[in-house]
Amino acid sequence: MPRPLMPRRLRRINKAVTNRVQGVYAPYLPPLAVIVHKGRTSGREYRTPVTAFRSGGRIIIGLPYGTDTDWVRNLLAAGRGGVERLGRVRRISGPRVLTAADAAELPSPIRPVTRYMDVLVADLDG
Numbered sequence: 001m002p003r004p005l006m007p008r009r010l011r012r013i014n015k016a017v018t019n020r021v022q023g024v025y026a027p028y029l030p031p032l033a034v035i036v037h038k039g040r041t042s043g044r045e046y047r048t049p050v051t052a053f054r055s056g057g058r059i060i061i062g063l064p065y066g067t068d069t070d071w072v073r074n075l076l077a078a079g080r081g082g083v084e085r086l087g088r089v090r091r092i093s094g095p096r097v098l099t100a101a102d103a104a105e106l107p108s109p110i111r112p113v114t115r116y117m118d119v120l121v122a123d124l125d126g
Helices: 008-028 070-078 100-105 111-115
Strands: 032-038 045-055 058-062 080-085 088-098 119-125
Touching: 008 032, 008 045, 008 080, 032 058, 032 070, 045 070, 045 080, 070 080, 070 088, 070 119, 080 119, 088 100, 100 111
Parallel strands: none
Antiparallel strands: 032 045, 032 080, 045 058, 058 119, 080 088, 088 119
């Protein structure tokens, strides 16, 4: 599994500051999007800005901070969530993490990314 590209320190800063600012415009400005997920223990709804690409009936999100971030763990635990993109909220299901070994499942322009980071893939419902 690739090592996270971004250091933990930057992850904490982004969670406290940058995500709040990006959360305002991310739902409307591709390739940004907002992942809507529920906390594993709190049950509280959270909104996390990400860079996301659509491929057919799937959404593909790079994981520069690795797979141990709260939003990834929340989505994987729940098996579902939501994505707000282009001003529209859609449900997502079946989230899974793909690595370089799974790259054949990805569209060809995205495959090289898995050499540097894992990606999360989820099905768009409806």
